[in-house]
Amino acid sequence: MTETLERWSSRRAFILAVTGAAVGLGNIWRFPYMTGENGGAVFLLLYVAFVVSLGLPVMMAEIMIGRAGRRSPMQSLAYLAHQAEASPHWRWLGVFGGVTVFFILSFYSVVSGWSIEFLIEAVNGDFVGLGPAEIGANFDAFLADPLRMTFNHTLFLLLTMSVVAAGVAGGLEKLNNLMMPLLYVLLVVLVIYAASTDGFGQALTWLLRPDLSALSVGVVLNALGHAFFTLAVGACALMAYGAYMPDHQSLPRAVGAVAVLDVAVALLAGVAIFSVVFSQGMDPGEGPGLMFVTLPIAFAELPWGSLWLGIFFLLLLLATWTSSINLAEPMVATLQGMGLRRSRATALVAVAVWLAGLLSVLSFSTMAEVDWLAGMNFFELVTTVPTDVFLPIGGLLIAIFAAWVMPRSTALRALDAGPNGFRVWQALLRYVSIPLTLIVLLSGLI
Numbered sequence: 001m002t003e004t005l006e007r008w009s010s011r012r013a014f015i016l017a018v019t020g021a022a023v024g025l026g027n028i029w030r031f032p033y034m035t036g037e038n039g040g041a042v043f044l045l046l047y048v049a050f051v052v053s054l055g056l057p058v059m060m061a062e063i064m065i066g067r068a069g070r071r072s073p074m075q076s077l078a079y080l081a082h083q084a085e086a087s088p089h090w091r092w093l094g095v096f097g098g099v100t101v102f103f104i105l106s107f108y109s110v111v112s113g114w115s116i117e118f119l120i121e122a123v124n125g126d127f128v129g130l131g132p133a134e135i136g137a138n139f140d141a142f143l144a145d146p147l148r149m150t151f152n153h154t155l156f157l158l159l160t161m162s163v164v165a166a167g168v169a170g171g172l173e174k175l176n177n178l179m180m181p182l183l184y185v186l187l188v189v190l191v192i193y194a195a196s197t198d199g200f201g202q203a204l205t206w207l208l209r210p211d212l213s214a215l216s217v218g219v220v221l222n223a224l225g226h227a228f229f230t231l232a233v234g235a236c237a238l239m240a241y242g243a244y245m246p247d248h249q250s251l252p253r254a255v256g257a258v259a260v261l262d263v264a265v266a267l268l269a270g271v272a273i274f275s276v277v278f279s280q281g282m283d284p285g286e287g288p289g290l291m292f293v294t295l296p297i298a299f300a301e302l303p304w305g306s307l308w309l310g311i312f313f314l315l316l317l318l319a320t321w322t323s324s325i326n327l328a329e330p331m332v333a334t335l336q337g338m339g340l341r342r343s344r345a346t347a348l349v350a351v352a353v354w355l356a357g358l359l360s361v362l363s364f365s366t367m368a369e370v371d372w373l374a375g376m377n378f379f380e381l382v383t384t385v386p387t388d389v390f391l392p393i394g395g396l397l398i399a400i401f402a403a404w405v406m407p408r409s410t411a412l413r414a415l416d417a418g419p420n421g422f423r424v425w426q427a428l429l430r431y432v433s434i435p436l437t438l439i440v441l442l443s444g445l446i
């Protein structure tokens with residue numbers, strides 16, 4: 001297979017695409033509930049430490065490989081391994097990434113479907129005048145209705161796949177450009193509102209004052225997985241985006257900006273959501289339903305609450321949309337690289353992901369008690385194992401490939417950070433990121 005000729009139209013477009021991939025459910029939905037379940041500030045501290053020490057260097061490695069290969073992830077790895085006279089089996093890393101994005105996208109679509117449902121309910125004014133208990137009951141009733149959930153899951157997947165079918169560099173760049181700053185503004189507004197609630201102080205304490213007794217191996221592993229997930233690293237999805245990166249752009253600089261933005265969005269969302277949790281006397285360890293209960297409660301009290309809530313879910317939807325496109329792209333690009341037309345590749349991926357998503361839909365009703373692994377139902381399985389295990393393993397192998405296997409000259413050119421920047425990055429990967437990921441993974445698995 002030959003090099004792809006597709007490119008992001010500018011350096012800025014590349015940064016926006018990667019930001020779009022990074023900022024999504026991980027920041028606004030997963031970060032708050034994981035923090036709630038994993039001891040608050042301890043989790044936050046670990047996650048930020050992992051973003052800096054592993055997330056960033058591995059993110060650079062992943063994009064760099066795609067940029068050097070200029071093919072789909074699997075084919076880039078095969079091509080670069082051949083060039084380095086290394087084992088052709090490296091291509092299986094691309095396949096493993098494909099499996100990872102497949103399962104992540106299958107639940108991502110279902111949860112993003114929830115925001116479609118809530119967007120419609122908010123615009124209808126369904127939450128006006130409801131108290132916390134009624135809003136909680138409304139969410140439970142929605143989860144128990146597989147037809148409604150399937151409808152929203154289908155809608156979201158169609159939205160995603162129609163963009164992917166049309167190619168990456170099309171209207172998406174402009175959409176990102178408009179919507180990401182708006183999302184940011186709305187989060188700030190939400191935080192200002194949160195600051196006026198009784199729970200604000202408690203939320204800050206909860207997020208910023210670590211209670212070391214909450215520390216456990218499980219918490220460390222969760223924080224590691226979350227650092228990879230939120231940056232979209234370890235699944236070869238950013239590798240696919242790297243293939244379209246323009247020449248003459250320093251990778252570390254672009255990626256640094258993305259990481260700062262990603263952490264900031266998570267923090268703002270966390271402050272907002274926990275203020276409401278504490279001011280309403282709710283349980284921070286409530287799990288995946290957390291924001292779908294707290295936000296409607298918060299906005300139900302605000303003037304123009306339905307409008308704000310509607311806009312918030314719309315923007316959440318756009319944020320998840322730009323992430324789900326990134327999840328789908330590597331699968332489609334790989335099939336395309338194997339000779340399929342893009343439209344056909346997209347349709348195939350769509351059908352497969354849709355079917356897997358149904359298992360997540362049913363995990364809230366008929367299949368809630370079905371034990372897939374270690375007492376987890378399907379939704380619990382796909383929201384934990386691909387993130388906490390597959391992403392770190394994928395990230396580890398990506399780092400090893402970039403730091404030890406690829407020829408120096410190829411990597412140096414694709415990183416585009418000068419010889420000194422290259423040396424620092426390579427040393428970080430070799431002596432910090434790789435050993436640290438290995439230690440955490442092994443201690444977690446044992």
Ligand code: PFF
Nearest residue numbers: 022024025026230232235237
């Ligand atoms: N980074 C995305 C989020 O925080 O929602 C999720 C994600 C996208 C994970 C792409 C993995 C991936 F390859």
Ligand code: NA
Nearest residue numbers: 022023026230
């Ligand atoms: Na994220």
